[in-house]
Amino acid sequence: MITIYSSKHSLRNSKTELYGGELVRPFERPERMNYILDEIKNQKLGEIKNPKEIDFGIINKIHDEDYINFLNVAWNEWIEEGFKGEAIPNIWPSRSMDSKIIPNFIEGKLGYYSLAGETSISEGSIEAAYESVKVVITASEMLQNNNILNIFSLCRPPGHHASQNQFGGYCFFNNVAIAAEHFKTKGAKKIFILDVDFHHGNGTQSIFYDRSDVFYASLHGDPMYAFPYFLGHADEEGIGTGQGYNKNYPMLPGTTYDIWSEALDDSIKKISTFNPEILIISLGVDAYENDPISFFKLKSEDFIDLGKRLSKLKIPTLFVMEGGYAIKDIGVNTVNTLKGFENR
Numbered sequence: 411m412i413t414i415y416s417s418k419h420s421l422r423n424s425k426t427e428l429y430g431g432e433l434v435r436p437f438e439r440p441e442r443m444n445y446i447l448d449e450i451k452n453q454k455l456g457e458i459k460n461p462k463e464i465d466f467g468i469i470n471k472i473h474d475e476d477y478i479n480f481l482n483v484a485w486n487e488w489i490e491e492g493f494k495g496e497a498i499p500n501i502w503p504s505r506s507m508d509s510k511i512i513p514n515f516i517e518g519k520l521g522y523y524s525l526a527g528e529t530s531i532s533e534g535s536i537e538a539a540y541e542s543v544k545v546v547i548t549a550s551e552m553l554q555n556n557n558i559l560n561i562f563s564l565c566r567p568p569g570h571h572a573s574q575n576q577f578g579g580y581c582f583f584n585n586v587a588i589a590a591e592h593f594k595t596k597g598a599k600k601i602f603i604l605d606v607d608f609h610h611g612n613g614t615q616s617i618f619y620d621r622s623d624v625f626y627a628s629l630h631g632d633p634m635y636a637f638p639y640f641l642g643h644a645d646e647e648g649i650g651t652g653q654g655y656n657k658n659y660p661m662l663p664g665t666t667y668d669i670w671s672e673a674l675d676d677s678i679k680k681i682s683t684f685n686p687e688i689l690i691i692s693l694g695v696d697a698y699e700n701d702p703i704s705f706f707k708l709k710s711e712d713f714i715d716l717g718k719r720l721s722k723l724k725i726p727t728l729f730v731m732e733g734g735y736a737i738k739d740i741g742v743n744t745v746n747t748l749k750g751f752e753n754r
């Protein structure tokens with residue numbers, strides 16, 4: 411399997427995450443990629459290629475123009491105000507002051523355009539987010555043009571928490587949503603996005619919630635107990651023409667592969683029935699038992715089985731990297747999934 415990867419992801423090297431009442435080094439850090447690259451080489455998964463130049467206009471098909479403009483200037487505006495730390499949102503248009511008016515001052519704008527407070531914007535973060543889009547679009551084009559059955563888009567930063575107009579959960583641009591839109595512009599009628607990251611992909615769900623051409627299904631930690639807390643319940647099934655094209659499988663703390671794989675099999679039936687031209691996997695490996703910020707109990711060998719089960723569908727498949735924070739094991743768990751898919 412070919413991997414598309416850009417070393418420019420390391421431009422995203424934020425120093426602070428608000429976690430447990432402390433400012434800690436972010437769980438989502440550049441070294442994650444090194445462990446994955448090493449394992450791709452160790453296990454001889456296949457060639458690693460650089461992304462090519464792309465037309466970033468595709469981002470406008472998913473994200474609002476004012477949101478993109480905000481990301482482009484946020485860091486500069488923050489430092490121009492003389493703030494010493496990284497740009498961390500700390501106030502939101504919440505239930506009791508649900509204003510649609512966008513403030514002028516950067517602190518207010520950060521709250522308006524974010525969904526959570528753990529993700530700081532630092533110098534280079536948004537450049538890296540653009541690079542991540544380049545990676546996923548290059549991979550998408552290769553999958554469609556080269557008549558291959560699978561490809562791995564080693565994206566960083568991840569994307570599935572980013573909505574049309576909000577960042578958070580370490581995500582700025584929604585890579586899988588942009589890829590789905592790319593396939594649509596190239597003539598695909600139906601795309602299925604299966605999200606196996608431990609966290610619910612609230613951004614991807616909200617982007618496609620009223621659409622029947624992109625089916626979104628997610629296996630994740632029950633939002634009663636897990637980030638992003640305010641989306642991802644089982645009764646969220648889509649709206650309008652999108653009714654019936656959204657499927658959530660929230661699962662409880664301590665969930666093992668026995669339970670998890672039952673949800674996986676159900677989602678595979680849904681993929682079969684929907685019969686998409688392209689399958690996109692939001693591949694987070696934080697369902698792993700030793701992940702520091704998650705509560706499922708999948709073992710490394712379970713990821714091989716995950717890949718095997720997906721491969722039986724025989725649908726052209728784009729794997730897109732999302733989360734996974736048990737850093738030393740992230741490479742094995744990721745490559746296990748991909749090797750399983752190739753039945754190796």
Ligand SMILES: [Zn+2]
Pocket residue numbers: 607608609694696732733734
């Ligand atoms: Zn995650």
